[in-house]
Amino acid sequence: MSSNSEPTETTGREVARRVFAREFNDANYIFAESDDDMAPNYALLPTGEKANRVFFVGTLTETEDVGSDDEYWQARVVDPTGTFYVYAGQYQPEAARILSKLDAPEYVAVVGKPRTYETDDGTVNVAVRPESITVVDEETRERWVIETAEQTLGRLEHYNTEINDYARMVDERYTTSLGTYREEIIAALESLDETDTVDEADETDATDATGVDIDDTGTTDEDIGTSETDGINSDTDTNNEADSSATNDITDNEDTDETDVLDSDDETDTNADADASNDATNNENTNDTDTNANEAVEQDTL
Numbered sequence: 572m573s574s575n576s577e578p579t580e581t582t583g584r585e586v587a588r589r590v591f592a593r594e595f596n597d598a599n600y601i602f603a604e605s606d607d608d609m610a611p612n613y614a615l616l617p618t619g620e621k622a623n624r625v626f627f628v629g630t631l632t633e634t635e636d637v638g639s640d641d642e643y644w645q646a647r648v649v650d651p652t653g654t655f656y657v658y659a660g661q662y663q664p665e666a667a668r669i670l671s672k673l674d675a676p677e678y679v680a681v682v683g684k685p686r687t688y689e690t691d692d693g694t695v696n697v698a699v700r701p702e703s704i705t706v707v708d709e710e711t712r713e714r715w716v717i718e719t720a721e722q723t724l725g726r727l728e729h730y731n732t733e734i735n736d737y738a739r740m741v742d743e744r745y746t747t748s749l750g751t752y753r754e755e756i757i758a759a760l761e762s763l764d765e766t767d768t769v770d771e772a773d774e775t776d777a778t779d780a781t782g783v784d785i786d787d788t789g790t791t792d793e794d795i796g797t798s799e800t801d802g803i804n805s806d807t808d809t810n811n812e813a814d815s816s817a818t819n820d821i822t823d824n825e826d827t828d829e830t831d832v833l834d835s836d837d838e839t840d841t842n843a844d845a846d847a848s849n850d851a852t853n854n855e856n857t858n859d860t861d862t863n864a865n866e867a868v869e870q871d872t873l
Contacts, residue, residue: 585623587682589719590616592653593755595625599695600744601687614685614697617745618726618752619738624684625699627655628707628715631677634670644670648679651716651759656698657681666701673704678712680705713763720756727752 590598598614613621629650637645638660644667646657659666666683673679683701690696727749732738 585611587624587626588616588620588622589715589722590622590625590627591719591723591752591755591759592627592629592648592650592655594618594652594723594752595627595655595685596653596697597745597747598622598685599687599697600740601685602740612684614687615737615740615744616726617741617747618723618749619730619735619741620726621737622685624682624702626680626682626715627699627719628678628680628712629655630712631673631675631679633675634673636671642667642671646670648681651762652755655681656696657683657701657704658686658698659701659704663701666704669704673706678707678709680707680711680715716759716763720760723752723756 594617595614597617600615601612602615603610603612611623613623614625616622627648627650629648631646632649632654633645633647635645636642641661643658643660646659648655648657657666657670659670661667680703681699681701682703683699686698686700687695688698729735730738730741730749732742
């Protein structure tokens with residue numbers, strides 16, 4: 572995405588450049604393009620562009636009122652490459668008010684002007700004087716990282732000292748290799764991949780904890796209910812089969828017992844008939860014997 576596509580917030584205002592913290596903190600040369608007292612000041616970006624205003628999104632990690640008499644708020648906003656230092660006082664009342672109420676950590680979008688200050692040891696540091704501070708969500712932050720990577724890469728691709736005055740100024744003022752900023756682009760984009768990996772791991776852990784992922788399996792309460800019903804029906808069928816089998820066994824046993832009883836009765840009746848027949852035979856034999864005896868007595872008497 573080229574610098575021509577960068578938005579201007581209001582007609583007459585300078586474009587707010589998207590820039591990573593590492594490059595912004597290296598942009599410690601501030602200049603004006605004319606001697607006019609009202610001429611705007613610019614920070615010279617090491618990728619070969621000027622910036623009167625910057626736009627960045629990151630994580631607010633700290634806020635502190637460092638003023639002595641009046642409120643003067645300091646904030647730190649972190650992106651994947653480093654830290655932006657933001658200062659708001661009486662001339663930025665709205666930004667100061669917001670910083671006084673925010674609790675870190677929080678994703679914030681900041682538009683502001685670059686300013687430099689010199690430390691006691693002579694080091695020149697860069698900070699932001701905020702024009703606006705807005706709380707945003709993670710999606711906005713990730714989109715900013717992608718767009719800033721594209722625009723930083725675009726500046727690097729158009730870095731040419733023969734046709735770009737700002738590129739020549741960079742060669743004169745800075746010593747950091749351009750390869751450093753290419754590496755920062757890669758690191759920033761890789762940080763998004765790491766975030767996605769963590770999110771996926773969290774989702775996997777949540778799925779493992781519940782044992783069911785409705786979105787992935789497509790299982791619904793109706794399906795679960797049907798499954799439970801099928802299980803109950805299956806158990807009922809099994810029980811019915813077991814009951815039927817048990818009933819058949821009982822019936823078979825009863826039939827066997829009845830058969831055994833009948834067979835026993837038949838055998839008893841048969842034995843009784845046989846005994847009766849034998850008794851009759853014996854009686855007949857006894858009668859014959861008695862008859863013969865009587866005949867013998869009669870003959871003796873004659």
